[in-house]
Amino acid sequence: MPGDPVVQLDGVTVIYGQNEALKNVTAHFARGAVGLLGPNGAGKSTMLKALLGFVKPDKGRMAVLGLDVAQRPLEIRARVGYMPESDAHIPGMNAVSFVAYCGQLAGLPPVDAMQRAHEVLYYVGLGEARYRNIETYSTGMKQRIKLAQALVHDPDLLFLDEPTNGMDPKGRDEMLELVRDLAHNKNVNLILSSHLLPDVEFTCDHVIVMDKGQVAAQGPIQELKGPAGRVFELRIKGDLPAFIDVLRSAGLECQSTDEDVMRVFVPSGAGGGTSDQLAIFTLAARHGVQVRHLRPSVPTLEDVFAKAVGEVVPNP
Amino acid sequence: MPIHDQSYRRYGGGRTAGGRAWMVIAKAGIRTMLQKRLFLGLLLFSWAPFVVRAVQIYLASTYPQVAAVLDPDSKMFRDFLEQQDFFVFITTIYVGAGLIAQDRRANALQIYLSKPLMRAEYIAGKAAVLFAFLLLITWVPAMLLLFLQVMFKGSFEFLRNNLFLFPAITLGAFLQALLATFTMLALSSLSKSSRYVGILYAGIIFFSAAVYGAMYAITGGSTTLSYLSLGANLTQVVDVIFRITPRYATPWPVSLTVLIGLIVLSISVLERRVRGVEVVT
Numbered sequence: 346m347p348g349d350p351v352v353q354l355d356g357v358t359v360i361y362g363q364n365e366a367l368k369n370v371t372a373h374f375a376r377g378a379v380g381l382l383g384p385n386g387a388g389k390s391t392m393l394k395a396l397l398g399f400v401k402p403d404k405g406r407m408a409v410l411g412l413d414v415a416q417r418p419l420e421i422r423a424r425v426g427y428m429p430e431s432d433a434h435i436p437g438m439n440a441v442s443f444v445a446y447c448g449q450l451a452g453l454p455p456v457d458a459m460q461r462a463h464e465v466l467y468y469v470g471l472g473e474a475r476y477r478n479i480e481t482y483s484t485g486m487k488q489r490i491k492l493a494q495a496l497v498h499d500p501d502l503l504f505l506d507e508p509t510n511g512m513d514p515k516g517r518d519e520m521l522e523l524v525r526d527l528a529h530n531k532n533v534n535l536i537l538s539s540h541l542l543p544d545v546e547f548t549c550d551h552v553i554v555m556d557k558g559q560v561a562a563q564g565p566i567q568e569l570k571g572p573a574g575r576v577f578e579l580r581i582k583g584d585l586p587a588f589i590d591v592l593r594s595a596g597l598e599c600q601s602t603d604e605d606v607m608r609v610f611v612p613s614g615a616g617g618g619t620s621d622q623l624a625i626f627t628l629a630a631r632h633g634v635q636v637r638h639l640r641p642s643v644p645t646l647e648d649v650f651a652k653a654v655g656e657v658v659p660n661p
Numbered sequence: 662m663p664i665h666d667q668s669y670r671r672y673g674g675g676r677t678a679g680g681r682a683w684m685v686i687a688k689a690g691i692r693t694m695l696q697k698r699l700f701l702g703l704l705l706f707s708w709a710p711f712v713v714r715a716v717q718i719y720l721a722s723t724y725p726q727v728a729a730v731l732d733p734d735s736k737m738f739r740d741f742l743e744q745q746d747f748f749v750f751i752t753t754i755y756v757g758a759g760l761i762a763q764d765r766r767a768n769a770l771q772i773y774l775s776k777p778l779m780r781a782e783y784i785a786g787k788a789a790v791l792f793a794f795l796l797l798i799t800w801v802p803a804m805l806l807l808f809l810q811v812m813f814k815g816s817f818e819f820l821r822n823n824l825f826l827f828p829a830i831t832l833g834a835f836l837q838a839l840l841a842t843f844t845m846l847a848l849s850s851l852s853k854s855s856r857y858v859g860i861l862y863a864g865i866i867f868f869s870a871a872v873y874g875a876m877y878a879i880t881g882g883s884t885t886l887s888y889l890s891l892g893a894n895l896t897q898v899v900d901v902i903f904r905i906t907p908r909y910a911t912p913w914p915v916s917l918t919v920l921i922g923l924i925v926l927s928i929s930v931l932e933r934r935v936r937g938v939e940v941v942t
Contacts, residue, residue, distance in 0.1 A: 397775055399937030419679060419777045427775035433768035436759075437693055449685045450776040452676035461672060468669035494772060499672035531669060 349411060350374050351502050351534045352396060357405030359391050366391040368558040369405070374536055378528035380545030380566070381538040382650060383555030389538040390430055392555070393504045397427055410501060423452055426495030430506040430538075432487055434479040440466055441475040444493045451498035458497065465493045469523060485516035492523065496533075503527065503535040509544055517544075524548045546646040554650055562649060569649040575621055576642045577609045583634035591632050595624070600651045606638070608648060682778035686786025691793060694756055703755060704798065707748035711802035714741055715809050722813035733810055735823045738803055739903040742833055743896070745799050749841055752798060754862055757791045757845035759855035761935065766853040774937035784846065784931050791842045800834035825904065833899040840895060840920055847927035850934035866891055884909040887916070894919045 352374035359367040367388045381389045394400045396409055398418035407414040409421045435443050441462050448458030466475045469489040474482070479490055488508060495503055508524060509517040525548045527533040539545050545552055545566075552569065554562040562569060579599075581588055589599045589607070598610040611621045622639060629636045694700050714737065721728040764770055773783050807826060810819050820826075844865070849858045873890035880886065887893035887909035894916035900906070901913045909916075 394938050397937065399771070399774065419779070422775060423676070423679075423777035425775070427771070429768065429771045429775070431768050431771075433772050435769045435772065436763045436767045446685070446689055447772065447776065450682050450773065450778060452679070452682075452777060453672070454675065454677060457672070457674045464669060495775075496669075498776075531671070 349376075351376055351379075351410055352536065353408045354392070354396075355406045357392075357395065357402045357407055359388075359395055359400055360403045361391075365558055367395065367402070370558070370560055372553050372560050372563055374553065375551045375565075376534050377551065378524070378534075378549040379536050380549035380552040381536055381555060382540070382542065382545050382552050382646075383561075384540055386557075387540075387555040388558040389540075389555050390506055391558075393427070393506055393536070393538055396504065397422065397425070423498070424501045426498065426500035426503045428491045428495040428503065428505045428508055430510060432484075433491060434487070436480070437478075439476050439478050440471055440482075440490055440493070443479055443490065444497050447494040448497040453498055461497050461499070462493075465496045466490075468496070469493045470519060484511040485513060485520075488512055488516070488520060492520070496527075501534060503533055504538070505535060506538045507540070508537065509539070509541065521547050542646045542650055552646065552649070566646060566649070570646060575611045576648065577611070577621065577625065578606055578638065578640050578642045579609050579625065579636070580606045580638035581629065581634045582637055583629075583632070588629070588632060588634045591628055592625075595628055597625075600648070608642065608651075610648070679777060680782070682776065683782040683786035683789065686773075686783065687789035687793070690760070690787065690790030694790065694794065700755060703748075703751060704794075707745065707752065707798040708802060710741060710744045711806065714806050718806065718810050719813050722810075722815075733819070735826055735829075735903065736905060738806065738826055738830055739833075739899070739905055741803055741806060742799055742830070742837070742899065745802075746837075746892070748798050749795055749837060750863075750866065752794055753791065753841040753845050754859040756794050757842065758849055758859040758862065760787045760790060761846060761849040762852050762855045762858050765850070770935065771937045780932070780935050784935055788842050788846055791845060792838050795838035795841055796834060799837060800830060803830045803834060829902050829904070833902050836898065836902075836920070837895060840891075840924060843924045843927035843931075847930040847934075850931055885911060887911045888919050891919075891923070 350373040352372075354370050354372045357367055357370045358365065370388070370392065381392065383389050391400060395402055396407055396414060398414060398421070401415075410424055412421050414421060435446060438446065441459070444462035444465060445455070445459045448461050449455055453461060463472075463475065466472055469492050471486060471489050471493065474486060479487070482490060488510065492505070492508065495505070505524065509520050512520060521544055524535065524537060528535050528548065528550075537545060537548055550565060550567075552563065552566050553560060585607075592599050592609060596612065598612075600608050600610075609625065611624075625639060626636060714733075717731050717737075718733050721731045721733055764773070770783075774780065804827075807820065807830065811817055845858075845862055848861050848865075849855070852858050852861070870890045870892055873887055873893055876886040876889060877884065884893075887897060888911045893909055893911075897907050897909050897911060897913050897916040898920060900908060907913055
């Protein structure tokens with residue numbers, strides 16, 4: 346069904362020894378491009394591996410494309426493409442053989458697999474290097490070949506685990522363009538796991554923010570970015586920690602984004618227009634703090650992330 | 662429209678039925694090995710004993726005076742398989758050591774297991790590569806010798822009198838190939854270095870033989886402890902299969918149990934080691 350989520354997790358817990366990698370996670374991945382965002386160790390890769398059946402959850406249920414992961418893993422994997430985070434290839438093969446081989450493993454007839462391999466390699470920008478042994482590839486090319494092998498069997502859903510890892514800025518932009526094109530023009534649903542906010546913001550419509558094995562926030566990015574209220578960039582000279590406390594006690598949320606710049610969130614209903622700035626100036630003057638920079642800003646995914654990771658609410 | 666829009670399109674063709682991925686893996690593995698000149702040389706060299714035996718059969722069939730000395734009997738086929746032990750050892754190391762170790766080194770397991778195939782299919786595909794080459798240097802030439810015996814002699818008399826040879830060659834060669842394949846695959850799954858795996862395999866074969874040799878010397882020439890040697894166990898069981906008096910005092914069911922135990926142990930190791938993700942706790 347068009348409106349159904351492509352991936353659904355209900356109370357999933359994964360434990361590695363003493364470490365709870367996923368803690369009672371309940372999440373719904375909408376169709377289209379969904380970003381799986383979180384710092385390193387948040388449980389993003391574990392979630393993808395659990396969805397592929399690599400890791401068996403200790404508790405909970407998961408469904409991918411409407412199919413139960415525990416019951417029908419092979420059907421799921423036939424319809425899913427996985428681009429792993431680490432370097433991964435089949436030794437001793439050139440790119441076109443490798444991608445065609447992956448296509449055959451996914452059930453494509455040999456002739457179709459070879460044809461698709463050529464097409465997909467051109468698509469990811471490796472057309473000219475397709476007869477080279479993969480072991481001679483640069484890091485960026487290895488990322489592209491991993492995307493190609495995930496795409497060759499035309500999956501309905503792509504799992505991309507840190508697809509821009511180790512890429513130079515130009516390569517990274519190209520990779521993100523590819524991901525965006527797949528999701529928005531080729532009707533491929535995808536889950537992009539990344540700790541890089543700009544990557545997710547550029548490519549995805551929805552986001553699930555993970556932190557310490559839990560879902561910290563989830564929903565459409567625009568909706569999460571646009572909470573009622575306004576945002577200001579603020580730089581001051583004075584006792585920064587003390588002034589943050591002052592702002593917070595005045596009902597304003599503050600988050601440091603750099604060494605001396607912070608973002609101040611003014612909730613809706615509080616003044617509006619120039620009265621917000623005036624309130625900040627007044628508080629600064631009252632506490633002997635110089636305001637060096639104050640300008641209105643727009644909410645970003647970074648704000649959503651910072652807010653979510655700072656206030657993790659465990660699932661019931 | 663940008664060029665890349667034209668280069669990617671959704672796939673509308675058919676898909677093969679499930680359960681065939683092991684054949685894809687096996688074919689690719691065999692093709693890769695056959696592209697190596699050194700391996701082709703080894704294969705050719707491993708057929709040298711076959712040529713010698715074929716000449717023996719020809720001479721014995723053509724010249725009655727030679728037949729008095731070199732007339733082939735059922736033991737010749739057993740001896741032929743035993744001669745191939747050396748090539749089985751070399752081929753097992755050459756082909757088998759890297760089968761899983763190289764995939765582990767290149768993180769290929771997560772590529773394989775993210776496709777619609779079971780772990781058993783992956784193992785079956787890898788096993789088929791080594792198994793096929795081992796049969797190519799044991800079962801295939803032995804059966805060809807049997808065929809040549811009939812051809813050169815111009816009668817089925819030898820075959821009629823030794824009808825057990827067909828199942829004996831098959832059972833002996835398959836048991837040997839099965840044992841070597843699963844032992845090597847299990848070892849290959851334990852490491853990322855095929856060189857280390859090769860050394861480990863050779864170490865196990867030689868160490869078990871050395872332990873038995875030492876016990877043989879200590880016990881004053883008793884072969885009761887031959888079950889300590891992997892090679893001796895195989896020899897013992899294959900001797901029984903070929904209806905030859907076993908050369909060790911160990912009961913053949915004990916030797917067979919050791920061999921089956923080793924295969925089961927290897928499968929258990931593979932079950933634990935072949936996974937899409939390595940969890941270190």
